[in-house]
Amino acid sequence: MNLTLKIWRQKSAKDKGQMVEYKVTEISEHMSFLEMMDVLNEQIINKGDEPVAFDHDCREGICGMCSMYINGEAHGPDRGVTTCQLHMRMFKDGDTITIEPFRAKAFPVIKDLVVDRTSFERIQQSGGFISVNTSGNTQDANSIPISKQAADEAMDAATCIGCGACVATCKNSSAMLFVGAKVSQYALLPQGQVEATDRVLNMVAQMDAEGFGNCTNTGACEVECPKGISLENIARMNREYLSASFKG
Numbered sequence: 001m002n003l004t005l006k007i008w009r010q011k012s013a014k015d016k017g018q019m020v021e022y023k024v025t026e027i028s029e030h031m032s033f034l035e036m037m038d039v040l041n042e043q044i045i046n047k048g049d050e051p052v053a054f055d056h057d058c059r060e061g062i063c064g065m066c067s068m069y070i071n072g073e074a075h076g077p078d079r080g081v082t083t084c085q086l087h088m089r090m091f092k093d094g095d096t097i098t099i100e101p102f103r104a105k106a107f108p109v110i111k112d113l114v115v116d117r118t119s120f121e122r123i124q125q126s127g128g129f130i131s132v133n134t135s136g137n138t139q140d141a142n143s144i145p146i147s148k149q150a151a152d153e154a155m156d157a158a159t160c161i162g163c164g165a166c167v168a169t170c171k172n173s174s175a176m177l178f179v180g181a182k183v184s185q186y187a188l189l190p191q192g193q194v195e196a197t198d199r200v201l202n203m204v205a206q207m208d209a210e211g212f213g214n215c216t217n218t219g220a221c222e223v224e225c226p227k228g229i230s231l232e233n234i235a236r237m238n239r240e241y242l243s244a245s246f247k248g
């Protein structure tokens with residue numbers, strides 16, 4: 001395939017940035033989108049120019065690093081995949097593809113397609129964990145009975161990879177699907193009950209402090225989430241928050 005790429009280039013956080021057009025040729029439909037970007041970068045480097053900066057790590061849908069806004073959609077036109085799992089067969093020969101960084105106030109652009117998502121880490125640090133006694137008397141997790149439904153729902157919530165597609169997709173740049181998933185994975189399990197009140201209050205407070213917007217129930221986040229995180233997690237977080245507010 002031969003393609004035209006319109007890519008956001010921005011030298012630094014302070015640079016104004018602009019769209020720059022590139023041509024790539026002989027792209028295989030079996031390549032992943034990131035492999036196509038590698039071909040482009042080789043081409044750019046051979047010309048002595050600066051390659052396009054983009055985030056990636058696992059390249060198998062696990063780390064959540066490969067944030068790209070492709071043709072107006074987080075992680076591109078396919079469903080249930082990250083950019084590294086997106087195949088070039090989703091595009092046609094001769095296509096023009098627009099590639100931008102995830103855009104949200106709480107995800108400032110660092111360079112080209114790389115954004116700073118440490119706001120998610122600060123939300124996690126504010127409550128996305130459980131404290132476990134490691135004195136040697138820790139209860140064996142397998143001896144704590146958990147219903148199949150709770151275990152399944154907690155596992156589903158825990159599949160969130162923190163990619164930020166929900167934020168990039170939301171017209172309000174809301175992080176409620178991410179935070180909802182992180183709150184839910186503990187709220188559903190007995191191990192999460194001890195710190196449940198502080199957890200939801202602190203995580204929501206940090207989410208607001210980072211400048212994420214509110215949820216207005218459009219559901220775009222759920223559609224674009226590569227891991228199929230359900231809106232039910234936002235509803236659960238709201239219930240947890242309400243009950244914690246009365247206790248807190």
Ligand code: SF4
Pocket residue numbers: 159160161162163164165166167177178181221224225226227228229
């Ligand atoms: S909820 Fe989905 S879209 Fe949002 S960070 Fe988690 S995996 Fe990514």
Ligand code: FES
Pocket residue numbers: 055056057058059060061062063064065066082083084085
């Ligand atoms: S590079 Fe890890 S999810 Fe895409």
